[in-house]
Amino acid sequence: MARRAMSLLPSWSSRVFSVELDGAPVYFSLREKHRGEEAPRVFSRVPERSGCFSLLVCGGDRIRRAKFYAQLGDRLSRDLLPGCDLAPMASFLPNVRGSLMKGYFVKDNSESSSASERLLRDLTRTEPVLVCSYSRDRDGQMWTQHLWPPADGQGTDTSKSKYYVVPSEAPDYHPSTLNIINSDVFYSFEEAYEVIKQCGDIIPEATSVLELLPSRAEARGRPDFPVIVIEGLDATGKTTLTESLRDSLGATLLRSPPQCLSPLRARFDQEPPLIRRAFYALGNYITAEQIGQEAMKTPVIVDRFWHSTAAYAIATAVSGPVCNLPAEGLELYRWPSDLLQPSLVVLLTLDPEERKRRLRDRGQGKTEEEQELDHNQLFRCRVEEAYRRISGPACVTVDASPSADQVLQQVRLLIRGKCHL
Numbered sequence: 001m002a003r004r005a006m007s008l009l010p011s012w013s014s015r016v017f018s019v020e021l022d023g024a025p026v027y028f029s030l031r032e033k034h035r036g037e038e039a040p041r042v043f044s045r046v047p048e049r050s051g052c053f054s055l056l057v058c059g060g061d062r063i064r065r066a067k068f069y070a071q072l073g074d075r076l077s078r079d080l081l082p083g084c085d086l087a088p089m090a091s092f093l094p095n096v097r098g099s100l101m102k103g104y105f106v107k108d109n110s111e112s113s114s115a116s117e118r119l120l121r122d123l124t125r126t127e128p129v130l131v132c133s134y135s136r137d138r139d140g141q142m143w144t145q146h147l148w149p150p151a152d153g154q155g156t157d158t159s160k161s162k163y164y165v166v167p168s169e170a171p172d173y174h175p176s177t178l179n180i181i182n183s184d185v186f187y188s189f190e191e192a193y194e195v196i197k198q199c200g201d202i203i204p205e206a207t208s209v210l211e212l213l214p215s216r217a218e219a220r221g222r223p224d225f226p227v228i229v230i231e232g233l234d235a236t237g238k239t240t241l242t243e244s245l246r247d248s249l250g251a252t253l254l255r256s257p258p259q260c261l262s263p264l265r266a267r268f269d270q271e272p273p274l275i276r277r278a279f280y281a282l283g284n285y286i287t288a289e290q291i292g293q294e295a296m297k298t299p300v301i302v303d304r305f306w307h308s309t310a311a312y313a314i315a316t317a318v319s320g321p322v323c324n325l326p327a328e329g330l331e332l333y334r335w336p337s338d339l340l341q342p343s344l345v346v347l348l349t350l351d352p353e354e355r356k357r358r359l360r361d362r363g364q365g366k367t368e369e370e371q372e373l374d375h376n377q378l379f380r381c382r383v384e385e386a387y388r389r390i391s392g393p394a395c396v397t398v399d400a401s402p403s404a405d406q407v408l409q410q411v412r413l414l415i416r417g418k419c420h421l
């Protein structure tokens with residue numbers, strides 16, 4: 001682990017760091033010489049003998065890293081003294097895909113930072129984490145960053161190298177978009193399969209998922225009958241509409257994740273994004289197999305498919321306003337080439353107040369993500385915008401606020417136009 005950390009050093013001074021403060025990132029970078037810039041905002045109001053620290057998760061395999069990052073925040077919130085502020089942070093090479101390292105920034109507001117230091121030292125002994133401490137320079141205005149030497153004594157001791165911390169401009173791409181491909185969104189069966197296979201030794205249920213997979217995940221030829229996917233946030237009327245379409249078109253109704261994964265879903269919903277998203281990605285391939293079989297006999301209606309998998313994953317990976325989403329047209333929004341393509345994808349949209357009213361009337365318990373959608377207007381906007389940006393096939397938006405029957409008629413018209421049904 002320590003040797004891996006050391007291998008990051010050549011690019012250390014090209015890296016940018018971001019700390020999430022009140023939902024917005026503050027960026028800083030490192031300089032070997034100081035040219036009079038003020039210290040970045042995250043370093044304000046730290047007592048004289050105290051300091052700040054950054055912890056970046058590195059080393060180990062990606063499953064372990066993902067699990068460890070998910071636990072680290074809880075562990076730090078529990079074990080750090082009450083006077084410490086904790087914020088998510090990241091380090092990345094601007095606009096370089098795959099370069100993101102995630103971690104936490106600790107600002108110690110107590111009189112001395114020795115308790116935090118002890119806790120972080122202990123972490124470096126057992127966990128795949130790289131720690132830097134920050135201290136004021138002699139005149140008290142400038143801050144310097146020191147990478148802690150490896151706990152196991154291997155590698156080069158770089159604790160004496162001195163880097164000044166200076167504010168940095170926002171990069172073109174929001175840092176969390178750099179690692180989305182094959183960590184949050186999967187573009188092939190193989191990539192998602194590898195993640196779930198690697199989980200086998202820590203998540204026994206992963207084996208059950210693998211057993212349910214189709215033997216060959218290749219896009220079949222064009223199905224004989226049309227395949228129509230209905231997408232939308234929760235309570236926009238997908239169930240109501242898909243059931244009506246099934247009845248009125250004499251179609252088969254399928255969903256993703258498929259029924260056979262239902263008993264395993266709650267287990268994978270507890271996992272960090274890498275594992276959770278790989279689970280949903282594989283769910284689409286199981287559903288695709290079922291679609292392929294059914295669409296030889298009847299039209300097929302599908303309640304959620306890849307649009308949902310990708311849109312929720314992208315909207316969760318990125319924080320803040322819609323402008324933080326990866327730009328429209330990027331390959332990140334493209335449909336996986338080995339996944340069956342539907343004939344038509346309909347996105348139901350609803351005014352947020354009406355959606356809430358329907359949720360209230362339905363009166364069921366809400367999942368964590370549903371509560372998040374309710375409370376977080378920005379998240380909802382990101383999900384809907386991500387839906388709209390996905391291409392190959394793109395979705396057709398339908399306003400779901402009229403009566404159930406009117407929405408059905410509207411979608412039947414679209415189906416007639418596109419699929420001649």
Ligand SMILES: Nc1ncnc2c1ncn2[C@@H]1O[C@H](COP(=O)(O)OP(=O)(O)OP(=O)(O)O)[C@@H](O)[C@H]1O
Nearest residue numbers: 233234235236237238239240358362402403404407
């Ligand atoms: N067009 C409509 N007008 C008024 N109420 C509707 C309409 N469509 C659905 N509803 C009602 O809104 C609630 C949510 O609908 P539904 O369960 O179909 O949504 P959903 O998108 O499938 O939700 P989820 O994704 O959470 O399962 C239900 O109580 C349903 O009866």
Ligand SMILES: Nc1ccn([C@@H]2O[C@H](COP(=O)(O)O)[C@@H](O)[C@H]2O)c(=O)n1
Nearest residue numbers: 234256257280304305306308309312369
């Ligand atoms: N094809 C799908 C379907 C769902 N998801 C994830 O599940 C959540 C929504 O599920 P509902 O029970 O409300 O339908 C949503 O958080 C998605 O993350 C998915 O990834 N792919």
